[in-house]
Amino acid sequence: MEKDKKKKAIVMLSGGLDSSLALKMVTDQGIDVLALHFTSSFCRCDGANACGSTARKVSGFVGTELKIVRVGQDYLDLIRNPKHGYGKNMNPCIDCRIHKFKYARKMMNEIGASFIVTGEVLGQRPMSQHKRAMMIIEKESGLERLIVRPLSAKIMAPTIPEENGWIDREKLLAFHGRNRTPQIKLAEDLGINDYPCPAGGCLLTDSAFSRRLKDLIEYGTLDINNAELLKVGRHLRITPDFKFVIGRNEKENDILTVLAQEDDIVFEPKEDVSGPTGLGRGKWDEKMMNIAANAMARYIKSDTDEIEIEVGKKSDPKKTVILAKKMEDNEIKKMMLV
Ligand code: SF4
Incomplete structure (x- = not known):
């Protein structure tokens, strides 16, 4: 190995505080960096505070190149059956980290980088940030002793980049555990003040999202569109083959309309009534349509018990009108995935 010469590194940049600090610490050492940011259908942040936009801001502030990668089908396969299991909910953190590190290793070889940097803090997260998990992740992603964690490096064994002087260990830190005060103080010192994505x-x-996700896995329907759909509306499992989603506000109604696919049925109250949009997916018959319409009617403000709902495929201008009756809450509760 070539000693004492600064090398290029890939920094895993989530857009949160810790990885932003790690990025700044490494670039402050004069190391050439590519920041790598992953997004997926399971990212909680959106809009102005999307972690992708924070990653853009941070890499812009620090002056590094940024690559954004959206994880796809193979990530869904991993969620269905994670080798190392789930955390408290449906979070397969160890497998998720291995997946992303494997991608980073490939990228490292492509761009001629020599090591990886993360914002991990030893003992901060129960599933993936304790020593044993970190070692498993390193080994299975083919990056043994090549991952530098600047925030906790001094309480960990020296890595190859530290031993070889590619990065100065003396300038790294010894943070540990869940207390975030030291990171907040360091952010002030380093001039980083834009890290909205926690x-x-x-x-x-x-837990609620995980319950819905489990349902998709159970019924063999986990794909990207169905995963996106999980983020909006009330979800009702009406039969093993038929699911119904009801928007909770105008924004969700619009999203449901966008996510509706060719074979889905879209439910809308008739023109003179305002209320949610519903989306039915799977195999249905008249009985299923009526159940879905009755459930949706429960969320329509109206003085009458019977409400006309138009039902049809998104692309088909021909609609059927169902005279729906408001369903009782306890009936809806039996089908609701919460
Ligand atoms: S490591 Fe865990 S919490 Fe982080 S993105 Fe992956 S599954 Fe989610």
Whole structure:
């Protein structure tokens, strides 16, 4: 190995505080860096505070190149059956980290980088940031002793980049555990003040989201569109083959319309009534349509018990009108995935 010469590194940049600090610490050492940011359907942040936009801001502030990668089908395969299991909810953190590190290793070889940097803090997260898990992740991603964690490096064994002087170990830190005060203080010192996406901004750690995700896996329907759909509306499992989603506000109604596929049925209250949009997916018959329409009617403000709902495929201008009756809450509860 070539000693004492600064090398290029890939920094895993989530857009949160810790990885932003790691990025700044490494670039402050004069190391040439590519920041790598992953997004997925399971990212909790969106809009102006999306972690992708924070990653852009941080890499812009620090002056590094940024690559954004959206994880795809192979990530869904991993969620269905993670080798190292799930955390408290449907979060397969160890496998997720291995997946991303493997990608980073490939990228490292492509761009001629020599090591990886992360914002991990020893003992901060129960599943993936304790020593044993970190070692498994390194080994299985083919990056043994090539991952530098600047925030905790001094309480960990020296890595190859530190031993070889590619990065100065003396300038690295010894943070440990869940207390984030030292990171906040360091951010002030380093001039980083834009980190809105909190650590753990992942829907796979959310219990209600996980319950819905489990349902998709159970019924063999986990794909990207169905995963996106999980983020909006009330979800009702009506039969093993038929699911119904009801928007909770105008924004969600619009999203449901966008996510509706060719074979889905879209439910809308008739023109003179305002209320949610519904989306039915799977195999249905008249009985299923009526159940879905009755459930949706429960969320329509109206003085009458019977409400006309138009039902049809998104692309088909021909609609059927169902005279729906408001369903009782306890009936809806039996089908609701919460
Ligand atoms: S919290 Fe989510 S994104 Fe983070 S390691 Fe776990 S599964 Fe992956």
